[in-house]
Amino acid sequence: MTASDGERTVLVVDDEPDLTDLYAAWLDEGYETRVAYGGKEAIEAFDEDVDVALIDRLMPEMSGDEVLEHIRETGHDCQVAMVTAVEPDFDIIEMGFDDYLVKPILRDELLEAVQNLLSRVEYDNQLRDLYALVSKRAALVTQKSEEELSNSQEYQKLEAEIEELQAELDRTAMELTDDDFEVAFRKLSEN
Numbered sequence: 001m002t003a004s005d006g007e008r009t010v011l012v013v014d015d016e017p018d019l020t021d022l023y024a025a026w027l028d029e030g031y032e033t034r035v036a037y038g039g040k041e042a043i044e045a046f047d048e049d050v051d052v053a054l055i056d057r058l059m060p061e062m063s064g065d066e067v068l069e070h071i072r073e074t075g076h077d078c079q080v081a082m083v084t085a086v087e088p089d090f091d092i093i094e095m096g097f098d099d100y101l102v103k104p105i106l107r108d109e110l111l112e113a114v115q116n117l118l119s120r121v122e123y124d125n126q127l128r129d130l131y132a133l134v135s136k137r138a139a140l141v142t143q144k145s146e147e148e149l150s151n152s153q154e155y156q157k158l159e160a161e162i163e164e165l166q167a168e169l170d171r172t173a174m175e176l177t178d179d180d181f182e183v184a185f186r187k188l189s190e191n
Contacts, residue, residue: 003102003157003160007014008030009031009032009033009034009052010033010044010051010052010114011034011036011052011054012024012033012055013039013045013054013056013059014057014059015056015058018033020036021035021041023110026110027114038059038060039061039063039066040061042055043070045061046067046071048076050078051118051121052078052079052114053078053079053081054101054110055068055080056082056083057086064084068096072096073139079117079121080096081098081101082095082097082100083112083113085102088100088102089105098120100116101113106162116175116176119175122172126165126169129165134162137158140155141157
């Protein structure tokens with residue numbers, strides 16, 4: 001399966017080739033993976049198909065912070081986790097990453113982090129879609145009579161879509177943590 005068939009793409013960036021390859025091997029079972037052994041290589045490997053980027057902060061020539069900045073400047077809403085041996089300090093407050101993982105990291109931790117990041121994206125997209133549908137319903141309710149609404153097949157279809165999307169949103173919400181909700185709502189308010 002390729003990324004175009006629906007498989008999610010994860011970019012692993014670290015200047016330690018053995019570690020980069022290990023992370024990629026862990027992820028290969030469930031994701032399309034790309035590797036970059038430095039910041040410049042990461043920028044070359046990054047495009048709109050990348051769903052999650054796992055970036056080491058301390059790399060020679062181009063730091064992970066610079067790679068993160070480049071990703072955010074592209075405008076592509078990729079989820080980014082800093083995977084680093086650098087203990088977090090107050091400088092991370094202004095950084096635009098979505099998760100911060102301190103090395104050493106175990107296989108299950110890495111897989112869980114990637115899945116959580118993807119769940120956040122799914123929730124964010126579903127929430128945005130639901131808001132759009134509910135806005136359409138509100139516009140119609142203010143302009144049409146109850147009889148017109150109940151006789152409209154299009155309106156009934158809209159109501160069914162809203163109900164279905166609310167159920168999907170509830171299922172996705174079950175996978176999220178409190179931190180995931182905080183991030184999802186912050187991103188929604190930024191948009």
